[in-house]
Amino acid sequence: MLEDLKDKVVLITGSSGGIGEIIAKRFSSLGSKVVITGRNSENVAKVAEECAALSPLKYEPLTVICDLNSERDIERLVHETICHFKRLDVLVNCVAYYEPLSILDDRFLENFDAHMKLNVRAVVQLCRLAIPHLSECKGPIDTPKFETFEDSESLREHYSSKTPVQRMGNRDDIANAVTYLASNASGFITGCLIPIDGGISLLG
Ligand SMILES: NC(=O)c1ccc[n+]([C@@H]2O[C@H](COP(=O)([O-])OP(=O)(O)OC[C@H]3O[C@@H](n4cnc5c(N)ncnc54)[C@H](OP(=O)(O)O)[C@@H]3O)[C@@H](O)[C@H]2O)c1
Structure with a gap:
């Protein structure tokens, strides 16, 4: 991992x-x-x-x-x-x-x-x-559901440009954090919030 x-x-x-x-x-x-x-x-x-x-x-x-x-x-x-x-x-x-x-x-x-x-x-x-x-980070999440939106392409561009890391996240970004939190590697972490949002919440 x-x-x-x-x-x-x-x-x-x-x-x-x-x-x-x-x-x-x-x-x-x-x-x-x-x-x-x-x-x-x-x-x-x-x-x-x-x-x-x-x-x-x-x-x-x-x-x-x-x-x-x-x-x-x-x-x-x-x-x-x-x-x-x-x-x-x-x-x-x-x-x-x-x-x-x-x-x-x-x-x-x-x-x-x-x-x-x-x-x-x-x-x-x-x-x-x-x-x-610091070129690579996380972003808002691109999932199959996104394709069901009429304006999925413009939404994708919008979120990518609004996110400090300039891309959308993907499902692996979430799975990586979840498996890390479930593993012994995170054994001393509990009860905290980890935003996986490419820094968009930092923009207020
Ligand atoms: N230890 C705990 O129980 C504990 C608990 C919660 C959070 N934390 C946090 O974890 C972090 C590390 O804590 P620690 O206990 O490992 O600290 P530490 O043993 O005091 O280590 C501090 C390190 O920072 C360097 N350092 C200190 N002042 C510096 C300065 N002005 N400029 C450059 N380097 C400096 C020291 O090297 P030099 O002295 O050679 O510069 C050393 O490498 C801190 O942010 C602390 O608040 C620690």
Whole structure:
């Protein structure tokens, strides 16, 4: 089922440790080409070496040392990825700042800004830079029922053009998500909504 991840270029932020490291290793073992990134160069190098060892195709990860609090570093991260691999298929945003503080704490607003900068602004900036390169995604669903509509062709064109990913979905898009959710691969996911709509719901 995950065979199609072979050769995909995957940029995982926070991949030099924690959850991001394991995600990078999983993609590597599935034959993807990964970008390992974080601020600590030793950790980045160590995880990259371990990913290369796991890669069935012996792909060497790209390593980029960067601080996602810096706009310049974010731009460099995407730029180096595209220069090196000539494409980007998947972006996994896996970095977050987390320091719970009482609203009455003297440092509350400073802490609030730190959360917004890394957890929101950096993610939005990364998405803005990555989206032009992320070519393949999901879409509204083309089924045999569509053929029964008088204006099926114009509807198809309408939905394809309105969808951020510029195509309609198909039944396989749904079946892929359903089998994933039914498999052990999604063993820690429950009770959440996964829109399979090519991003059309994001348009409001
Ligand atoms: N752990 C949990 O229980 C838990 C629960 C729910 C959600 N999450 C979410 O899962 C994600 C990963 O969590 P985690 O526990 O694996 O975190 P973690 O162990 O702290 O790992 C963070 C990773 O992000 C990198 N990083 C941190 N700040 C960075 C920055 N400013 N610029 C670039 N890289 C940075 C770290 O490398 P450097 O330090 O070298 O930069 C490391 O590779 C986060 O989004 C977190 O909110 C975690």
